[in-house]
Amino acid sequence: MAESDSAYLLVSRVGGETERVCVHQEEVSGHDRARLLEAAVGTKTVHLCRGGAGWEGVALKYGVCENLRKLEITGVSCRDVYAKCINPRVKSGRFMKILPDYEHMEYRDVYTCLLHRYRHILGLWQPDIGPYGGLLNVVVDGLFIIGWMYLPPHDPHVDDPMRFKPLFRIHLMERKSATVECMYGHRGPHNGHVQVVKKDEFSTKCNQTDHHRMSGGRQEEFRTWLREEWGRTLEDIFHEHMQELILMKFIYTSQYDNCLTYRRIYLPPSHPDDLIRPGLFKGTYGSHGLEIVMLSFHGKHARGTKITGDPNIPAGQQTVEIDLRHRIHLPDIESLRDFNELSRIVLEVREQVRQEQQQEGGPEDAEGLGRQSPQPCAEPPAEQAKGPGDGGAEAAAEPPAQSGQGQPFVLPVGVSSRNEDYPRTCRMCFYGTGLIAGHGFTSPERTPGVFVLFDEDRFGFIWLELKSFSLYSRVQAAFRNADAPSPQAFEEMLKNIQSLAS
Structure with a gap:
């Protein structure tokens, strides 16, 4: 494996000695990473205080792992290499990511300060971004709650998988204290805020919007956005009307700076006599590109919203x-x-x-x-x-x-x-x-x-x-957490999002 293809975990052992461990950031699975970190951290025993038999039910409900040690590892994505640093904090070039020390974290802290406090924002949401909308999925990922924005594949490849990017994350930096971070932009996590307005509505705010700016100004921001959104440059798009639509969307959506209001959406209920299984679909809409549509069945009708x-x-x-x-x-x-x-x-x-x-x-x-x-x-x-x-x-x-x-x-x-x-x-x-x-x-x-x-x-x-x-x-x-509590609740949700769009 070439040096350029590798990332390094610098793990400080209990005795102060730092070990340099070479890993390939794309190929090391979560399980192997867990074993790697276990071996690198050394023999120091981690004692965890169980919060009683109720934790198993909480873990199942929120989709988290049984062991806090494993929780820490599963929160690591394949594209980011995290080093658990005991003392002192060390870094590995641009791969530096610092996780808090969870040695003294208790199960009840995870539940009361993270899972229970933010339980109302788990599930699927539609952001209020004018006519453009969107699809946000808020999930528990290890000791993190992460809001992932789901994006259609690049036009016109409708059969390709969805793309997604993180907009915010919430995690426990210290015992009994949850930290909200904005993930928008290209300069890493920074200070953010989440406010639960009510059960089916919440809002996010970035407190450091300067992190969203790029050194090349708006032109660089637009070129970067265009590559991410459309997978091409403006010169590749010859249709003048399509160019206007793309520029209009960039100007409109970028003004929000990840300060958004979200409203809950449910997946449609399914019945044995449905023509096909209802759900979310990616569809082609001419110069507008690919859009997300929800197919639902209502008696002798089907509707695409x-x-x-x-x-x-x-x-x-x-x-x-x-x-x-x-x-x-x-x-x-x-x-x-x-x-x-x-x-x-x-x-x-x-x-x-x-x-x-x-x-x-x-x-x-x-x-x-x-x-x-x-x-x-x-x-x-x-x-x-x-x-x-x-x-x-x-x-x-x-x-x-x-x-x-x-x-x-x-x-x-x-x-x-x-x-x-x-x-x-x-x-x-x-x-x-x-x-x-x-x-x-x-x-x-x-x-x-x-x-x-x-x-x-x-x-x-x-x-x-x-x-x-x-x-x-x-x-x-x-x-997860996307099913409507009743058919009536789903119908009411459809009615609400349509009234907001009218």
């Missing part, structure tokens, strides 16, 4: 609505290439839906949808009726897992897609509506489209009026 958004359709708005009682049977593959043929089929279904709504005197069915979108919406009928272009109740009720091998699928000529690597077979299609609007969410309207189910983890939506196609791929991540 934006968790991140853009100046046209802000976060919190319902981007697509799928009518699960109006299945669309696609024509053969050659006919499907003809946009006019697909448009004819979809518009026939839209007219049928409109007539059924008029007959029933309203868009809501007997089951109820829990809430109504404030935008004009083509909602489904109260009773199922067969007609041209849809498969009737029998087809709509067909479970997706038992719908055979699927059918060939291709986008009609003239329909644009950010990602040409979309699946070429689909399970089934349904009539739906998509929300479009002008800049600043002006003149919003719902337009007809086609919901295309590819598999358990991918679906698409053809925006008929825009002649555009969005591809969505499931967010493959496990989130």
Whole structure:
């Protein structure tokens, strides 16, 4: 292993002797790091005072380890090498990270000063950043509570894993004292503040915003942000409108300086008869790049709610609505290439839906949808009726897992897609509506489209009026403390985030 590929742990032993231990920062696992540090620290015994049998339940609830010694190690990320320094404090070049001495830490201190005090901020949150929103996941990681901002992969690679970066962390620097640090910027942790406003809302504040500035000024900050956000330079983006949108987002979001208010969001409840498992998806939105959408099921409807958004359709708005009682049977593959043929089929279904709504005197069915979108919406009928272009109740009720091998699928000529690597077979299609609007969410309207189910983890939506196609791929991540306490609580959450976006 080359010297340049190595980092060094400088660990001060009890006798004052310092040992230089070479490790590869990317390849040493958490378990091996634990063994390494155990060997390097020496024979000094660490005595921990147990807080009673209740600790096991606390550890399980918050997702922490059984042993405080292990807690210390598991808080170490693969990209940061931490050296536990007893006396004196030592450093290893740019890899210096100082952990507090947890020798005399008690379980009850961890619970009362960290876990219990900040229990209300664990889970998923949406920051109030104007139309852009976001997805924050606050978790217990060793003896730290860390707020991770989840970011979509770079456009248009919708199947790539999510990216994430830390915005803040809370840990015990001294016994019975928790420290909040802002992680925003590129100059390391610095003083921050977390205020729990109420159970489902909290705010963060950076007390040293000068740490967010870069020596090259705003131009360097913008170039760095662009590489992180889009994975490219401005010269690589030839579309002038896209350049304007990117610059606008940078100016708008950077002004907050990590001083944000967060509101709790829940993952949608799941039912055995759902078309697919609900959850979070990454979707392509043209010049706006990739955005995060929450797919949820409401009786005979499915809804896609934006968790991140853009100046046209802000976060919190319902981007697509799928009518699960109006299945669309696609024509053969050659006919499907003809946009006019697909448009004819979809518009026939839209007219049928409109007539059924008029007959029933309203868009809501007997089951109820829990809430109504404030935008004009083509909602489904109260009773199922067969007609041209849809498969009737029998087809709509067909479970997706038992719908055979699927059918060939291709986008009609003239329909644009950010990602040409979309699946070429689909399970089934349904009539739906998509929300479009002008800049600043002006003149919003719902337009007809086609919901295309590819598999358990991918679906698409053809925006008929825009002649555009969005591809969505499931967010493959496990989130703790994110389940709604009841279906009513989830519906109320959707209503709240949409009202804030209106």
